Amino acid sequence: MTYDVFDGHNDLAWYLREERDYSVDGLNDPDVSPFTTMDQLRDGSVAAQYWSVYVHSSITGADAIKATWEQIDAVQRVVTAYPQRLQFARTAAEVVAAREAGKVASLMGVEGGQQIDESLAVLRSYARAGGRYMTLTWSTTHSWADSATDEPQHGGLSEFGREVVAEMNRIGMIVDLSHVAPSVMGQSLDISTLPVIFSHSCAFGLNPHPRNIPDEILDRVPGNGGVAMMTFVPSFVSNARREWVEAGENGTAPEVRVADVADHCDYVRERIGIDHIGLGGDICGVDDLPSGLGDAGQYPALFDELASRGWSDSDLRKLGFDNAMRVLDAHEDAYTRFLGTAS
Numbered sequence: 001m002t003y004d005v006f007d008g009h010n011d012l013a014w015y016l017r018e019e020r021d022y023s024v025d026g027l028n029d030p031d032v033s034p035f036t037t038m039d040q041l042r043d044g045s046v047a048a049q050y051w052s053v054y055v056h057s058s059i060t061g062a063d064a065i066k067a068t069w070e071q072i073d074a075v076q077r078v079v080t081a082y083p084q085r086l087q088f089a090r091t092a093a094e095v096v097a098a099r100e101a102g103k104v105a106s107l108m109g110v111e112g113g114q115q116i117d118e119s120l121a122v123l124r125s126y127a128r129a130g131g132r133y134m135t136l137t138w139s140t141t142h143s144w145a146d147s148a149t150d151e152p153q154h155g156g157l158s159e160f161g162r163e164v165v166a167e168m169n170r171i172g173m174i175v176d177l178s179h180v181a182p183s184v185m186g187q188s189l190d191i192s193t194l195p196v197i198f199s200h201s202c203a204f205g206l207n208p209h210p211r212n213i214p215d216e217i218l219d220r221v222p223g224n225g226g227v228a229m230m231t232f233v234p235s236f237v238s239n240a241r242r243e244w245v246e247a248g249e250n251g252t253a254p255e256v257r258v259a260d261v262a263d264h265c266d267y268v269r270e271r272i273g274i275d276h277i278g279l280g281g282d283i284c285g286v287d288d289l290p291s292g293l294g295d296a297g298q299y300p301a302l303f304d305e306l307a308s309r310g311w312s313d314s315d316l317r318k319l320g321f322d323n324a325m326r327v328l329d330a331h332e333d334a335y336t337r338f339l340g341t342a343s
Contacts, residue, residue: 050133
């Protein structure tokens with residue numbers, strides 16, 4: 001049996017920037033796009049995808065805004081170039097329509113709060129264009145929020161950072177807590193009146209990588225209604241792989257397997273329940289993926305592994321699609337009011 005996937009994070013647009021000069025030609029050829037092709041999306045039963053409109057944090061100020069709009073343009077051009085496979089979606093209703101048409105509902109997520117250049121107007125412009133979530137930081141601390149992988153400067157969120165979270169709630173833009181410091185996670189959960197996501201993270205309790213979600217934060221996710229979306233990044237998944245990276249990547253990298261990703265799924269389900277877990281592969285965002293999960297077509301291997309561990313059909317539907325869809329739908333009223341399209 002196959003299960004639809006609503007994936008939280010795919011970096012195809014940045015891959016196109018870095019490797020293809022933003023050409024959208026040939027995206028059904030694995031020699032052109034090894035981690036995400038149209039056929040791979042079909043084979044993986046990807047029904048909805050948050051395409052990341054990521055900008056490296058070395059790009060700042062007005063240049064970051066320009067680069068973000070180039071990323072948004074790249075996603076829009078990909079969707080336009082493959083109309084038989086992809087369909088642009090901003091709302092939950094549009095995701096339903098795309099799914100019913102047999103196309104991948106294509107949404108966007110902004111991966112780094114520095115991309116708004118301290119402007120709520122810019123934030124709103126991204127939301128109008130279809131940016132449905134924003135990751136509050138990327139890998140570096142910026143002017144209003146601390147990153148998990150950089151030195152803290154604000155004790156979490158600055159006063160402006162708190163305003164950003166509140167404004168995101170007002171306009172129906174999902175707060176993404178991947179990449180951020182635990183202090184930012186906790187403060188955002190204090191502030192947010194709508195469900196949050198972790199678009200591509202794993203469980204710190206299994207592997208103490210700073211990018212993973214601490215138990216004390218995971219325990220708060222059910223009360224918020226949010227979803228922790230497990231990622232495939234090898235050093236986030238595997239303790240042995242993380243230690244190998246930290247030691248300088250000498251010799252052969254420890255293998256990371258489908259079973260290792262399944263372990264994180266088990267851990268989160270057992271700790272906070274099946275209603276609060278999803279998938280965010282970070283495909284195209286890393287050079288290496290776990291054995292058996294090497295591209296967007298291989299999600300079924302994870303579902304097979306979890307089914308062998310006793311996960312029910314209902315569990316697997318929630319993991320793959322339903323939980324992520326519920327969070328998007330929880331933002332529908334606020335977002336359509338913001339767009340001026342509420343019925």
